[in-house]
Amino acid sequence: MEEEKTQDILILAVESSCDETAASVVKNGQEVLSNVISSQIELHTLYGGVVPEIASRKHIERINQVIEEALSKAGVTLDEITAIAVTYGPGLVGALLVGVSAAKAISFAADKPLIGVHHIEGHISANYIENKTLEPPFACLVVSGGHTHLVAVKDYGEYEILGYTRDDAAGEAFDKVARAIGLGYPGGPKIDKISREGNPDAIHFPRAKVDGANYDFSFSGLKSAVLNYLNTCQMKGIEINKADVAASFQKAVVDVLVEHSLSAVKEYHFEKFAIAGGVASNSALRTAFETACQKQKIAFYYPSPIFCTDNAAMIGVAGYYEYRKGTRSGFDLNAVPNLRLGER
Ligand code: KG4
Ligand code: ZN
Numbered sequence: 001m002e003e004e005k006t007q008d009i010l011i012l013a014v015e016s017s018c019d020e021t022a023a024s025v026v027k028n029g030q031e032v033l034s035n036v037i038s039s040q041i042e043l044h045t046l047y048g049g050v051v052p053e054i055a056s057r058k059h060i061e062r063i064n065q066v067i068e069e070a071l072s073k074a075g076v077t078l079d080e081i082t083a084i085a086v087t088y089g090p091g092l093v094g095a096l097l098v099g100v101s102a103a104k105a106i107s108f109a110a111d112k113p114l115i116g117v118h119h120i121e122g123h124i125s126a127n128y129i130e131n132k133t134l135e136p137p138f139a140c141l142v143v144s145g146g147h148t149h150l151v152a153v154k155d156y157g158e159y160e161i162l163g164y165t166r167d168d169a170a171g172e173a174f175d176k177v178a179r180a181i182g183l184g185y186p187g188g189p190k191i192d193k194i195s196r197e198g199n200p201d202a203i204h205f206p207r208a209k210v211d212g213a214n215y216d217f218s219f220s221g222l223k224s225a226v227l228n229y230l231n232t233c234q235m236k237g238i239e240i241n242k243a244d245v246a247a248s249f250q251k252a253v254v255d256v257l258v259e260h261s262l263s264a265v266k267e268y269h270f271e272k273f274a275i276a277g278g279v280a281s282n283s284a285l286r287t288a289f290e291t292a293c294q295k296q297k298i299a300f301y302y303p304s305p306i307f308c309t310d311n312a313a314m315i316g317v318a319g320y321y322e323y324r325k326g327t328r329s330g331f332d333l334n335a336v337p338n339l340r341l342g343e344r
Pocket of ligand 2: 119123144145277278309310
């Protein structure tokens with residue numbers, strides 16, 4: 001008797017929430033058949049940060065080409081796709097709308113189900129791509145340019161936020177400090193690099209705690225402390241050592257992220273811990289978590305840098321689990337700039 005072949009689930013995913021126009025084809029939630037990312041970083045570098053109106057216009061110019069390339073690189077026709085997943089929030093409204101509109105048009109024209117995906121759920125799901133054995137429950141720290149969330153991943157698509165930033169996101173702090181010491185945008189990778197030549201104990205910057213909320217974060221005080229330090233040096237005519245400032249700032253961020261995350265992992269009795277988002281590719285952060293998790297006998301997971309920063313493969317993975325749960329979006333799906341995790 002011939003064995004019945006289970007049908008592969010192929011998700012075409014689209015991501016346009018910030019400054020990357022991205023599309024991907026993901027097979028069965030784990031195999032990335034293509035991962036096309038058209039970055040606008042160079043364009044925004046001129047302005048020292050993302051200019052929303054420019055981002056939307058660039059997405060419009062590139063989206064169709066990026067989607068076509070994702071299909072052709074995957075060697076898959078639109079007909080073979082099972083469903084279309086798209087980031088519908090949070091993010092820049094004009095940027096999100098481009099991806100959402102493109103996904104809706106394809107879903108309508110090709111008669112394929114449409115699935116709206118939360119951007120943070122995408123970042124968390126990036127961990128499933130290379131860690132085939134990772135399954136919920138686990139705790140995940142999502143650190144990016146727009147978000148700093150400590151999340152309990154109770155099941156696929158089931159989340160509880162344990163802590164979040166009260167002001168700046170971790171990546172935002174990296175970007176602002178980098179700008180202040182003249183490293184340019186985006187600051188995270190530049191601070192990461194220059195810090196390797198600096199002394200992380202050269203300057204003591206504050207490690208902020210939020211009263212009564214052990215797992216919440218605050219980075220604006222740290223950012224101000226760095227700015228104050230730079231101003232004081234300038235006034236006194238002292239030449240600053242950029243590498244020392246970068247390394248000391250980075251250590252202050254890493255210390256707080258590790259301490260808060262690991263104490264939550266302990267209190268909630270998690271055996272697994274993951275990181276996600278652009279800042280998760282920071283080398284000092286990875287090393288610090290590796291050491292801390294090893295000490296506490298916690299399994300530690302992290303995606304490759306290409307799956308840490310914004311990409312559509314992570315949306316395809318999250319879309320796969322949402323598809324299996326039966327999540328379907330209508331053609332009234334809208335961009336929701338401040339969408340909360342767990343909300344629909
Ligand atoms: O996840 P992502 O691409 O976009 C958002 O969803 O926000 O994250 C971008 C952020 C930027 O703030 C960037 O400076 C930061 O991630 N980043 C890093 C590193 N690579 C990217 N921060 C620290 N170290 C890095 N190596
Ligand atoms: Zn992101």
